[in-house]
Amino acid sequence: xxxxxxxxxxxxxxxxxxxxxxxxxxxxxxxxxxxxxxxxxxxxxxxxxxxxxxxxxxxxxxxxxxxxxxxxxxxxxxxxxxxxxxxxxxxxxxxxxxxxxxxxxxxxxxxxxxxxxxxxxxxxxxxxxxxxxxxxxxxxxxxxxxxxxxxxxxxxxxxxxxxxxxxxxxxxxxxxxxxxxxxxxxxxxxxxxxxxxxxxxxxxxxxxxxxxxxxxxxxxxxxxxxxxxxxxxxxxxxxxxxxxxxxxxxxxxxxxxxxxxxxxxxxxxxxxxxxxxx
Numbered sequence: 001x002x003x004x005x006x007x008x009x010x011x012x013x014x015x016x017x018x019x020x021x022x023x024x025x026x027x028x029x030x031x032x033x034x035x036x037x038x039x040x041x042x043x044x045x046x047x048x049x050x051x052x053x054x055x056x057x058x059x060x061x062x063x064x065x066x067x068x069x070x071x072x073x074x075x076x077x078x079x080x081x082x083x084x085x086x087x088x089x090x091x092x093x094x095x096x097x098x099x100x101x102x103x104x105x106x107x108x109x110x111x112x113x114x115x116x117x118x119x120x121x122x123x124x125x126x127x128x129x130x131x132x133x134x135x136x137x138x139x140x141x142x143x144x145x146x147x148x149x150x151x152x153x154x155x156x157x158x159x160x161x162x163x164x165x166x167x168x169x170x171x172x173x174x175x176x177x178x179x180x181x182x183x184x185x186x187x188x189x190x191x192x193x194x195x196x197x198x199x200x201x202x203x204x205x206x207x208x209x210x211x212x213x214x215x216x217x218x219x220x221x222x223x224x225x226x227x228x229x230x231x232x233x234x235x236x237x238x239x240x241x242x243x244x245x246x247x248x249x250x251x252x253x254x255x256x257x258x259x260x261x262x263x264x265x266x267x268x269x270x271x272x273x274x275x276x277x278x
Contacts, residue, residue, distance in 0.1 A: 012246040014039035017087040019079060021070055021129060022097030024051040026198035027148060030234035031094060031241045036062045038242060041087045045079045046097070070097045070125030073132075080132040092245045093133030094146040095126045100204040101162040115162045122166035123173065130177050134186060141185040144245045147174055148237075149190040149256060155264045167192070171256050178254030187253040189244045194232040194260035195221050227261030 018035045022028040024046035032042045036059050044059075045068035046052040056065035066082050068075045083090045101118045103111050126147050137143030152159035153167030171190055178188040195201055197218040205217045222231040240259050243249050258264060 011037075011039035012242060012248065013092070016040045016091040016245075017043075017083055017089050018092035018094060018245065019043040019045055019083045019090060019133070020094040020096055021045045021068060021076075021079075021125070022148075023094075024048045024055050026200050027193065027196070027234050027237045028094075028096040029055050030238040031096065032063060033059055034235075034238035034242050035092070035245070036060065038246075040092070043079065043083045043086070045076075068097075070095075070128065071120050073128045076125070076128045077132045080136055084136055089140065090133065090136050090143070092144050092146070093129055093137075094148075094241060094245070095129035095133075096146075096148045097125055098122045098148060098166075098200070100200065101160050101166075102204065102207055103160050103162045105160055107161050110161060115165075118162045118166050119169070122163070123169045126170050127173055130173070130188065134177070134181055134184075137186045138181070138184045143186040144249075145177070145181070145186065145188045146241055146244055147188075147190040149174070149192040151192050151194055151258065151260045151264050154192055154256070154258060174256065175254050182253055187244075187249070189249070189252060189254065190256045191237055191240050191244070192256055192258045192260070192264075193237045194225060194263055196232050196234055196237070197221050198234060224263075225261050226263050226266065230261075232259065232261060 013035055018040045020028050020032045020042060023032045023044040032044055035042050042063045044052050044056045044063055044065040047069045049067055052065040056063045066079050068079045070076060080090060099118060099121045101114055103114050130145055133145050147170050149170040150167035152164040153171050174188050174190040181188055209217050225231060236259050240257050244257060
């Protein structure tokens with residue numbers, strides 16, 4: 001009996017219901033799995049139908065899939081309504097779905113049609129997720145809304161302009177929404193990960209490093225980190241999401257949790273040796 005109570009106590013999302021967009025793979029899948037492990041019922045919302053179904057089946061009876069294209073507000077609204085009708089509530093809304101841009105690096109060559117498409121997914125999709133998550137959380141006076149941002153939204157020059165702009169806008173959106181929703185007991189936070197070799201990132205990197213083996217690309221990504229002794233993994237972001245979604249973060253609101261090993265807080269200053277200065 002004591003062991004069972006201890007296991008329940010360690011399940012930080014016991015009795016909670018979560019909806020995760022972009023949860024068929026990568027960060028979304030890792031987070032959905034983490035949420036299920038900690039006692040949550042999870043709705044897998046993704047545009048990838050087969051992969052989404054497979055993910056839900058893999059995670060077991062506490063996970064269910066619903067098709068969702070975040071560019072369509074009706075899809076997001078339907079996913080939220082589905083979660084409530086299936087599980088009677090929605091406690092956690094994780095707006096994780098996003099897309100890379102693959103646009104030229106110079107602002108003078110910016111393709112504004114691509115810009116509009118990326119903003120429609122990375123920003124409009126997040127705003128719609130916050131809107132409809134809040135719609136069902138406000139009456140209950142409780143809830144946690146999470147959004148995936150990026151270090152590219154924190155530090156300029158780390159990605160193409162379109163992607164960087166979209167992710168910095170996500171961070172601003174979170175702060176704006178948190179300022180209103182706090183009065184209803186609903187918390188809104190974001191997570192800014194370092195680059196992780198997920199399918200999403202690898203697809204983008206293959207366009208840059210054409211013909212280079214995936215193992216080499218993964219090493220390039222991992223070597224870009226600054227914290228010795230480890231690499232950023234999807235499990236690190238899942239752990240961050242678990243913290244922000246749980247009561248451990250009950251007084252954390254409007255925060256952008258950066259998970260980058262310190263990459264964005266430093267710039268190495270390399271000075272010449274004294275004997276090289278004349």
